[in-house]
Amino acid sequence: MTVNPALLDWLLDSDPALRWQVERDLSGAPREVWSASRGRIATEGFGARLLALQDPDGQWAGGAYFPRDFDFQGPETAEGAGQPWTATTWTLNTLRDWGLDAAALAGTAELLAANSRWEYDDLPYWGGEVDACINAYTLANGVWLGADVSGIAQWFLDHRMADGGWNCEWVDGSTRSSFHSTLNSLKGLLYYEAATGGSDALRAARRAGEEYLLQRRLLHTLSTGELVGPWVTRLAYPFRWIYNALSGADYFRTAALHDGADPDPRLTEAVGAIRAARRPDGTWLQERRHPGRVWFDVDVAPGEPSKWLTFYGTRVLAWWDGAPNAKRGAG
Template sequence: MATPDSVLEWLVESDPALRWQVERDLLHAPQHVWEDTRSRIASEGFGARLLALQGPDGQWAGGSYFPRDFDFQGPEAAEGAGQPWTATTWTLNTLRDWGLDPAALNGTAELLAVNSRWDYEGLPYWGGEVDCCINAYTLAIGAWLGADVAGIAQWFLKHRMDDGGWNCEWVNGSTRSSFHSTLNALRGLLYYETARGSNDELREARKAGEEYLLQRHLLRRLTTGEIVGWWAASFAYPFRWRYDVLRALDHFRSAALEDGLPPDGRLGEAVAVVRAARRQDGRWLQGKVLPGRVWFDVDVPEGEPSRWLTFYASRVLEWWDSEAHSEGGPRRTSLAFPRRHTVEGLFHNRARRG
């Protein structure tokens, strides 16, 4: 699927945090072009604004995962209120995703080692805590900033479920993996592997977690074949912690490139969901963003064309389509599901829910 020129021109007119990725992955510009744009993240736009908000203790909003002033008994903690996205982990994860040069955060790893503690039992920042999603973010951030997070990497080996994935609710007795937790764990493990190198155990764990999602075609319950939840086809940027097939496909694209493998055929149904959400003008619309306190908005309101989503979706489809027409194509691996919910029905239900 070729991205229309009008869409490419629209995408290029964006913040350096997005523009450099468009230049590299959709325009296939020379390296010096996109590297020049990437270098401006620290001094222009969204990246510069977030960097300016860092405190002298190395943290953002004075806390590791929640801001220092967060009232766990107050209205902001009420059901449906969302959560703040301004504290250290969320901010660093965003800057890492945007491609900021870690040199712009020189000394931050050391400051966090001294000053930052998790809300859970005051554990030290680089040691991680008990939530696998939080540990996944910290693993990737640590690999990016040069912190010693080898212990967190090993934590994932010890806390993998028997079905191959992970679940943040393991502390409450859950024994089955979660789509949300597994994808966040996979993204953290892949980033660590790419940045620091891997070993057979970590690679095997990542592959097992990927197989957990592939067996379910990124969409369906293994037991019944039903769509796992409305959120699977609900795309919104920033992505945060929630699972959707676009985020999942973005991971599988990165993993395939890292492993030097063609895409697995079981991704095809998820690809169809992403393709079906594309408007005739080649853009994707913003969905319902998870609520909560933010430093500032980085994308459009719900229902408007989103540059971020359009970039991610276009990149995934170009990868899939180019591999489908290459020698060999996607690996033709399939698993039959009862067709209780079709892709078309999924979008009908999503539209009806509003």
């Protein structure tokens, strides 16, 4: 797939957190170019702003998953209010996803071990808690920052559902996997595997979770064949914990490159939905913002062309269209 030069220039005119990825994955820039752009995340733009907001105790907003001042009985818990995205876990997720060098956070793992505890049962930060998504984030963030999170890796083996995936609501009795929880778990497991080499058991668990989504073509319920929810094709950046087809397809791109595999043909329909959302000028629109307080906005308002979504969408289609696999559909 050849990227329109005007579109590429538009994408390159971005914060270093996005620019380096465009250079590496779309423009074919040499390593020394995109590596230099990546190095600017710690000192310029969005990344530098988030780093400056870190508390002396290693946390952000004074809490592990929620800000210290979050009122669990207040208006932020009302239906439709969303959740805050400012606390430690969400900020670490963002910085890691953007590609920040962990050296910029030297000492943070130790500070969090000493000072941060989960809002659930006051559990120690690097031990994780009971929520699959939170544990997936902590697994990836921990191995990124050099913490021992091997116990969380084992947690995923112990808490996988019989249908192959995970559900954050298992603690409330759920026995069926969730699209949201499974994708977030897979992202954490893949990041951990790439960093550590993983194990045969973890690879088997990851592939079972992938199969859960692939059997449903990333879009549908298995029982009725209907779309699993309206959110599945509604694109928004940042992705947060909410599943959508683009976030799912981008995971499978990363996993296929890690495994040295071709795209699975069961992704065809999801890729088609992503392609259908692309506008004639090659951009994708921000369709919504996930509600909740943020440190600052990193993408456009709903209805405007999103550089982040355009990057992810273009990258997925470039991978899909360029991979040699005669059995898959065109998407």
